[in-house]
Amino acid sequence: MNIAMIATEKLPVPAIRGGAIQIYIQSTAELIARQHQVTVFSIRDPRLENDETARGVHYIRLNKEHYLDDLADTLRKNHYDLIHVCNRPAWISRLKEAAQDSKFILSVHNEMFAEGKISEEDGTACVRNIAGMVTVSDFIGKTITQRFPEAKDKTRTVYSGVDLAAYHPAWTDQGRAIRKEMRARAQLEGKRIVLFVGRLSKVKGPHILLQAIPEIADKHPDAMLVFVGSKWFDDDKVNNYVRHLYTLGAMHPEQVTFIKFIKPRDIPNLYSMADLFVCCSQWQEPLARVHYEAMAAGLPIITTNRGGNAEVIEEGRNGLIIDRFDDPQEYAHAINDLFDHEDVRAQMGRNGRRIAEQKYGWQRVADQLLEVYQKA
Structure with missing residues (x-):
C-alpha cells in the first residue's frame, strides 16, 4: 500500500x-x-x-499557516491508497474531496467529536x-459513538505504545547505572522520588500534588517530588x-x-531515577501516554479515574487509581502507602x-493499525 499519515498543525x-500524536506517528510509521x-x-x-x-x-513538511490548503493540494497531485488523518475530523471532508479515490482512516486522540469541537453536520460528514x-x-470511543451512533461499526480502540528498549527499570544493570548517574547529577541521592511528567497546566493537576507535600513530608521527610515539563511542550516561558x-x-x-x-529522547533516564509515578489529571484525559512510559520504566503508577487513564491500570497490580x-490527601495517602510497603511497590513496578x-x-500498535488499513 501507498500510505499517507497526516499530523496535526501543532508540532513537527x-x-x-515532543507531542503524543507526533511520537505515535513517528513510531508506527517507521514500523509500517x-x-x-x-x-x-x-x-x-x-x-x-x-x-x-x-x-x-x-x-x-508544509507551511503551518497554510497547512490544510497545502495538504489538499498535495493530495490532489499525488495518489495514496490510504490516508490516515490524526485527530482532525473536521478536515476529512476537505481532504476527501481532494483525494476521492483514497480510503481514509481517522485516529482520534482527544474529545474531537464533542459539541463545540465539531458541528453535527461536519461530524456526520x-x-x-x-x-x-x-x-x-x-x-474516547464512547464520546464519539454516543453523539454519532452511526460511527460504532467503524470505530475500534487501538491503545498507544512505548519504545520498550528505551526504558530501563532500576532492577536491570543499565537501569541501575542510569539511576545512580541521574540522581547524582540532580543531587537527589538518598531521596524517595515521586515523578510527574507533563505540561504544567491546571488540567494536569500539579498544584494538587504540591498541596499533598506536607502530609507526605511528615511521614517521609526524604520524599522528593520531581516535576518535569513546561507550560507548553518545549516552551519554557513562565505564565x-x-x-x-x-x-x-x-x-x-x-x-x-x-x-x-x-x-x-532524554525522558526515559528521568523515569529510571524515580521510585513511583503520579498522573494527577483533573480533566477527562483521553489516556495520557506517560502511563505507558512509567510501566516501561518499571514504576508503580498512581493515576486518576479521569477519562481513559484507568483503562491501562490493573488496580493493585501495576498501580492505584484515585x-x-x-483531593490532595488522596495522593498523600497513596504515596505514603507505597513508600511504607517497598515490596508491594517493587512488585507493582515489575x-x-x-x-x-x-x-x-x-x-503491537503498528500491527493493529495495519489490520484497520487492510480492512479498509
Whole structure:
C-alpha cells in the first residue's frame, strides 16, 4: 500500500519538540514502512528539512499557516491508497474531496467529536467519508459513538505504545547505572522520588500534588517530588500558573524539584531515577501516554479515574487509581502507602513492565493499525 499519515498543525514529526500524536506517528510509521510505502505530513521546523526520507519514511513538511490548503493540494497531485488523518475530523471532508479515490482512516486522540469541537453536520460528514476510525481509549470511543451512533461499526480502540528498549527499570544493570548517574547529577541521592511528567497546566493537576507535600513530608521527610515539563511542550516561558507552582514549590525546597522541558529522547533516564509515578489529571484525559512510559520504566503508577487513564491500570497490580482526583490527601495517602510497603511497590513496578511488554510495544500498535488499513 501507498500510505499517507497526516499530523496535526501543532508540532513537527519526528517528535523533536515532543507531542503524543507526533511520537505515535513517528513510531508506527517507521514500523509500517518496513512493509509499505509511507509518507508523513507535518508542519515545517527550522531544525528539519522540508522534504526528506529517514528510516524508510518519506517526510513532507508544509507551511503551518497554510497547512490544510497545502495538504489538499498535495493530495490532489499525488495518489495514496490510504490516508490516515490524526485527530482532525473536521478536515476529512476537505481532504476527501481532494483525494476521492483514497480510503481514509481517522485516529482520534482527544474529545474531537464533542459539541463545540465539531458541528453535527461536519461530524456526520466525517463519519460518512471515512472507512475506519481508531481511538486511543474506550473513553474516547464512547464520546464519539454516543453523539454519532452511526460511527460504532467503524470505530475500534487501538491503545498507544512505548519504545520498550528505551526504558530501563532500576532492577536491570543499565537501569541501575542510569539511576545512580541521574540522581547524582540532580543531587537527589538518598531521596524517595515521586515523578510527574507533563505540561504544567491546571488540567494536569500539579498544584494538587504540591498541596499533598506536607502530609507526605511528615511521614517521609526524604520524599522528593520531581516535576518535569513546561507550560507548553518545549516552551519554557513562565505564565501565571507556572509561577504559582514555583511559589508553592519554594515553600518546600527539600521536597520539590522542577525540571523544565526535556527532549523526548532524554525522558526515559528521568523515569529510571524515580521510585513511583503520579498522573494527577483533573480533566477527562483521553489516556495520557506517560502511563505507558512509567510501566516501561518499571514504576508503580498512581493515576486518576479521569477519562481513559484507568483503562491501562490493573488496580493493585501495576498501580492505584484515585477516585477523589481533586483531593490532595488522596495522593498523600497513596504515596505514603507505597513508600511504607517497598515490596508491594517493587512488585507493582515489575508487573507494570511485564504488562507493557505484553500489550504496549509499538509493534503491537503498528500491527493493529495495519489490520484497520487492510480492512479498509
